[in-house]
Amino acid sequence: MARSASRPPQPALVAREASGVPYLLRRSERARRLRLSLDDDGHALVTLPSRASVRDADAFVALRRDWIARQLRRYAAERACLDSRGPLRDGATFVLSGQPHRLEERVTSRARTTIEHDDSIVPTIRVLRAPSDARPLAVVLERWLRREARAVVERRVAARAPQVGVAPAALSIRDQRSRWGSASRAGRLSFSWRLVLAPPAVLDYVVVHELAHLAVFGHPPAFWSLVRSVAPESDAARRWLRAHARELHWSLG
Numbered sequence: 001m002a003r004s005a006s007r008p009p010q011p012a013l014v015a016r017e018a019s020g021v022p023y024l025l026r027r028s029e030r031a032r033r034l035r036l037s038l039d040d041d042g043h044a045l046v047t048l049p050s051r052a053s054v055r056d057a058d059a060f061v062a063l064r065r066d067w068i069a070r071q072l073r074r075y076a077a078e079r080a081c082l083d084s085r086g087p088l089r090d091g092a093t094f095v096l097s098g099q100p101h102r103l104e105e106r107v108t109s110r111a112r113t114t115i116e117h118d119d120s121i122v123p124t125i126r127v128l129r130a131p132s133d134a135r136p137l138a139v140v141l142e143r144w145l146r147r148e149a150r151a152v153v154e155r156r157v158a159a160r161a162p163q164v165g166v167a168p169a170a171l172s173i174r175d176q177r178s179r180w181g182s183a184s185r186a187g188r189l190s191f192s193w194r195l196v197l198a199p200p201a202v203l204d205y206v207v208v209h210e211l212a213h214l215a216v217f218g219h220p221p222a223f224w225s226l227v228r229s230v231a232p233e234s235d236a237a238r239r240w241l242r243a244h245a246r247e248l249h250w251s252l253g
């Protein structure tokens, strides 16, 4: 998936405007070229290499007005979709495996908090709390989701590895912001636990993608033909991930 280094500390941001488009400007010693992105709060953010000028940044933003407008519409749509589910508490909607689930939270007399996933009538995630458990619901859910993710990813890797013709050496579940999965030359695979929130076909595509890296490094045409031969729906899955990345990162608030 996309490669990117760990985040450097955030230098000061300057608020600017170009051709009527407000944006934030950040200077970076490390950046090699001008970069435009949308930050987590929905602001257009320009990263400016030290040799470029503020005028370059203004011109860059003016050129990409339409792209920014499109990104802001997508951001607003994702935000509205999440807000419609309500705050994370008893009675809210929580999307797991791409399916809306009813979230229930009850205090019981149990010694340990347990979580039941019940799809028998109305898909429900039931948090049965031990009276002594004061952790926030997001923390309780994340721990459970990480375990669920490991089980689901292990099953998909076991099913898909023979089809791709590879044998991974190790598997880990992480929470990296910049990528959904990665594969090392030593055969170690890692996946974001948040994939368990996405539709199963999307998780499956990321599993196939990383397994395929054990056969072909980088993303040359041979890599994509291997991925598509095993997972024909991979283009749709990639589009889904691009459109829902923030939704997956925001899902626990």
Ligand SMILES: [Zn+2]
Residues within 6 Å of the ligand: 001, 002, 209, 213, 218, 219
């Ligand atoms: Zn890749």
